[in-house]
Amino acid sequence: MEKIIQNTHYDAIIAGSGPGGATVAKELSKRGKKVLILEWGSGEDISWHPVKHIWQALKWLGMPGRGLLFTRGFLGMVRGICKGGSSVFYYASCFKIPHEMLKRHGIDVTVEEKEAKKELPVGELKDAMITPMAARLMKSANDLGYPWKKIEKFMYQEKWKPGYPFGYYGDPGGVKWSARMQVDDAVSHGAVFVDRARVKHVIIRDGKAEGVVFKKGGREYSVFGSKIVIAAGGIGTPVILRASGLKKAGYNFFYDPLITVCGVVKDITARPDEIPMTGGFHNEEEGYVITDMALPFMIDAGFSAEVFRFHRLFSQKKTLRIMVKIRDSLGGKLTDSGGVRKGLAPEDRLKLDRGYEAAKKILEHAGARGIFRTWYLAAHPGGTVKIGDLLDSNLRTEYENLYVCDCSVIPEPWGLPPVLTLVSLGKRLAKHLTGEDVKKKPAAKKAVRKKPLQKKPAKVK
Ligand SMILES: Cc1cc2nc3c(=O)[nH]c(=O)nc-3n(C[C@H](O)[C@H](O)[C@H](O)COP(=O)(O)OP(=O)(O)OC[C@H]3O[C@@H](n4cnc5c(N)ncnc54)[C@H](O)[C@@H]3O)c2cc1C
DSSP, X not given: OHHHHHHOEEEEEEEOOSHHHHHHHHXXXXXXXXXXXXXXSBOOOOOOSHHHHHHHHXXXXXXXXXXXXXXXXXXXXXXXXXXXXXXXXXXXXXXXXOHHHHHHTTOOOXXXXXXXXXXXXXXXXXXXXXXXXXXXXXXXXXXXXXXXXXXXXXXXXXXXXXXXXXXXXXXXXOOBOOHHHHHHHHHHTTOEEEOSOEEEEEEEETTEEEEEEEEETTEEEEEEEEEEEEOSHHHHHHHHHHHTTOTXXXXXXXXXXEEEEEEEOSSOOXXXXXXXXXXXXXXXXXXXXXXXXXXXXXXXXXXXXHTTOGXXXXXXXXXEEEEEEEOOOOEEEEOTTOOEEOOOOHHHHHHHHHHHHHHHHHHHHTTOEEEEEOOOEEOOOBOSSOBTTTBOTTSBOSSBTEEEOSGGGOXXXXXXXXXXXXXXHHHHXXXXXXXXXXXXXXXXXXXXXXXXXXXXXXXXX
């Protein structure tokens, strides 16, 4: 297989298979392009055996230095290193696209958003999927005047049955949509998917990207293609770009820190089919979003232990929990190997404190007692290779044929879950790479390097 990979010239090589990369791969292969997807993590099937799956989650999300990174103040940051990226572990919440922000940078994805919403299972959950725990929080928040509403989810609700566990330790019913499904779609249209293949750097000659060097099983390989799309996520992409000569990647980014706030209720018991983030509200002015949050036993106990609430290690079934996530200010830097160096700015602590106060009131009104907040965590690293800074509005770097499509491209602090935005950007990039957008659109708004953009992808050699 490795021989075939090396001897083929691809229309597009995509590094990373999270929502950004998987969407570009799917869209290009659907259009008949020869696509190679290189994924650092494992592509093995998700195991439905509970013990095996916990082991997979530890390897893919919880391994220090890989999925789990720590930064200043012992703030933990998680990302999925596996086929589908972080979307394998995400909460499947579908938040609005920041159209105003993107339009300020010459990007309009209204058409792509419509396409994505038509293709993907997006919708508010039916009432049967809102458990008494989540309903109690919504009622309490509404009583207090907070605009708490249901959140749209990426879930195949028709496949859901009472008792189905949310995909924390596997998703036997296939209810949660993830980018894995886009990868499978791409492969069914002829794309080649190689797992455990870590892209090291891009091969650049005379200002043009020609291929990538990746490592698999201790060996290095070179592959060549007409277009190279780096989609290794908010941390992975700048590491590859720096190694390829773009030394300014990986500075001044966001990671959307969060805390959870929880208390114990006597009169309700958590069900096995609790779904996280079924409802909540966004306080845009104060820069935080608040949602309900259901956690499985292992994570619930871990969160309690982190803040020395050992007496609450076994209270998961009685715990009512809220998540507070903020729009943090840009800052920090990554090391060349992807180490995260960013602390919480005083204004970010203030936002978390304000969110905590609101969450505490909602919990108290809901009848919860023994309320405490958990330690800081972050799950949306982005803005490390911003549009308008290192990328033009077509997501192209200063090198010809080298593009980025993942959370790194987000140009400004934002603070909301990004998957719908990334899928829409991926669709738009695929149209650009196949020249479909040329008639409709003027030249890129801010071309970093002023060279004409290719109208058609180069022919496969
Ligand atoms: C617990 C959790 C809950 C979340 N909940 C939500 C939610 O409800 N809604 C929402 O919209 N978002 C949510 N998110 C965030 C969302 O999952 C991510 O923002 C999104 O997956 C980012 O997509 P991406 O394409 O930027 O990259 P990623 O998903 O990070 O994928 C990048 C891929 O690149 C691979 N890679 C990295 N380096 C290399 C390399 N050198 N070579 C090859 N491959 C490489 C990685 O293994 C990974 O597969 C959540 C995240 C987490 C962790």
